[in-house]
Amino acid sequence: MKRSGVILLMMMIVWCTACTQTASGPASGMESAIEKKGEALQSISGGDDHYPVSIKFYTNEGKEITQTIKEEPKRVVVVGSAVAELMIEFGQKEKVVGIGYSDQSFSKYEDQIAQLPLITESWPSKESVLALQPDLIYSISSAFKEDLLGDISFWNDRGIPVVSAVNFTVGRSMEEYFKEIKNFGSTFNVEDKTDAYLKEQEARFDQVKKIAGAVEEIPKVLFIGGARDTYYYYPPSWCMIDEMIEGAGGEYMKLSKDGYMELSIEAIIAANPEKIIITEFQEPDSEATRNKLISNERLQNVSAIKTGNVMVAEYTSAINGGLQLADLYEDVAAFIHPELYAKI
Numbered sequence: 001m002k003r004s005g006v007i008l009l010m011m012m013i014v015w016c017t018a019c020t021q022t023a024s025g026p027a028s029g030m031e032s033a034i035e036k037k038g039e040a041l042q043s044i045s046g047g048d049d050h051y052p053v054s055i056k057f058y059t060n061e062g063k064e065i066t067q068t069i070k071e072e073p074k075r076v077v078v079v080g081s082a083v084a085e086l087m088i089e090f091g092q093k094e095k096v097v098g099i100g101y102s103d104q105s106f107s108k109y110e111d112q113i114a115q116l117p118l119i120t121e122s123w124p125s126k127e128s129v130l131a132l133q134p135d136l137i138y139s140i141s142s143a144f145k146e147d148l149l150g151d152i153s154f155w156n157d158r159g160i161p162v163v164s165a166v167n168f169t170v171g172r173s174m175e176e177y178f179k180e181i182k183n184f185g186s187t188f189n190v191e192d193k194t195d196a197y198l199k200e201q202e203a204r205f206d207q208v209k210k211i212a213g214a215v216e217e218i219p220k221v222l223f224i225g226g227a228r229d230t231y232y233y234y235p236p237s238w239c240m241i242d243e244m245i246e247g248a249g250g251e252y253m254k255l256s257k258d259g260y261m262e263l264s265i266e267a268i269i270a271a272n273p274e275k276i277i278i279t280e281f282q283e284p285d286s287e288a289t290r291n292k293l294i295s296n297e298r299l300q301n302v303s304a305i306k307t308g309n310v311m312v313a314e315y316t317s318a319i320n321g322g323l324q325l326a327d328l329y330e331d332v333a334a335f336i337h338p339e340l341y342a343k344i
Contacts, residue, residue, distance in 0.1 A: 052068050055183050057183060067161045068161060073135050073187065073188065077096075077100070077129050077138070079101050079140060079143045079149070081102050082103075082140065082321070086138075088109050091190065093112065095188075096116050096117065100143075101123050103282065129149065137149070137155060138162075168238055171237035172321060173243065205247065212340075218249060220275070221252060221277060224278040225239075227282075232262055235259045250275070250337075253271055265296065269301070275309040276302075279313045286312040293310060311332070311335045
C-alpha cells in the first residue's frame with residue numbers, strides 16, 4: 001500500500017474512534033462547552049430562576065384570584081401589622097417603603113414595626129400609596145374596598161401586583177394562616193426560611209396535641225374580644241385561638257349561630273365559663289385588660305372570675321394569626337391544663 005494510503009487509513013480509524021467515544025460518552029465536547037457557558041451565564045445572573053411566580057389567594061369577598069410577581073419585589077407597601085411582622089421576621093424589612101394601618105397590640109415586633117416608614121396609622125389612601133411607586137402591595141384583604149385602596153384590579157391596571165392575607169370571609173384557621181406563610185415565601189423567594197418556620201411550628205403544635213391525649217376533664221373556655229370598653233364574641237371562623245383551646249383539651253364555648261357579635265355582661269353570666277381567655281384590640285397593658293374584667297362587680301359569681309382563671313392573649317395571634325402562634329398555643333395549654341403542660 002502506498003504511504004499516502006496508509007496515512008489516510010490511519011486518519012479514518014482515529015476519526016471513527018472519536019465518533020464512537022462521543023456517541024457512548026456522557027457528553028460531547030460541544031455539549032460540555034455549552035453547559036459550561038450556561039453555568040457561567042447563570043453565575044453572572046445570580047442563578048435566580050424563581051421569578052415569575054404565581055400567587056393564589058382570596059379577595060375580601062372570598063373569590064380566589066391569581067397574581068403574577070414577575071421579578072423580586074424591591075419597593076413594598078405593607079398594610080396591617082400582621083404583614084409587617086412577616087417582613088421583619090423573614091428579612092424583608094428593608095424593602096418596605098411604607099406601612100399603613102398599624103393595628104398591633106403587644107407584639108415582640110412592636111419596636112421594629114415602629115421603625116418602618118409610616119404612611120398612616122389608619123387606612124392609607126390610594127394617592128399616598130401611588131406616591132411611593134411600589135412594585136408590590138402586601139396587605140390584609142379588608143383594605144381592598146372602594147373607599148379604601150379600591151379593587152385589586154385598580155392596582156393591576158397600573159402594573160402593580162397585590163398579595164392579600166388575613167381574610168375573614170373565608171375564615172381564620174391554622175391552615176389558612178400557613179397558606180399565607182407559604183405565599184410569603186414564594187413572593188419573596190425565601191421558602192427555605194418560611195418552610196423551616198412552618199416545620200418548627202407544626203412540631204410544637206403536635207407536642208401540645210399529644211399531651212392532650214391524657215386529658216380526663218374538658219373545661220369550658222369562653223374567649224372574649226375587647227375593644228373600646230366593649231366585649232365581643234368571636235365565632236371559630238373569626239379567630240385562631242379556638243383551635244388552640246380545643247387542641248389543648250378545652251371546649252371552645254360557642255354562644256351564637258349568627259357569628260361575630262357584641263357580648264353583653266348578661267351573656268357572660270349566662271355562659272358561666274370555667275375559664276376565660278380575653279384579648280383586647282390595641283391595648284398593650286395586659287394587666288389592665290385582665291383587671292377590668294375580674295373587677296366587674298356584676299361578674300363576681302361567674303366561675304372563672306371566682307377562681308381567678310382568666311388569661312390575657314395577644315390580639316393578633318389570637319384573632320388573625322401571627323408569628324407567635326406556637327408561643328400562644330403553649331400558653332393556652334398551660335392555662336387550661338397546668339397539671340399537664342407546666343413543663344412545656
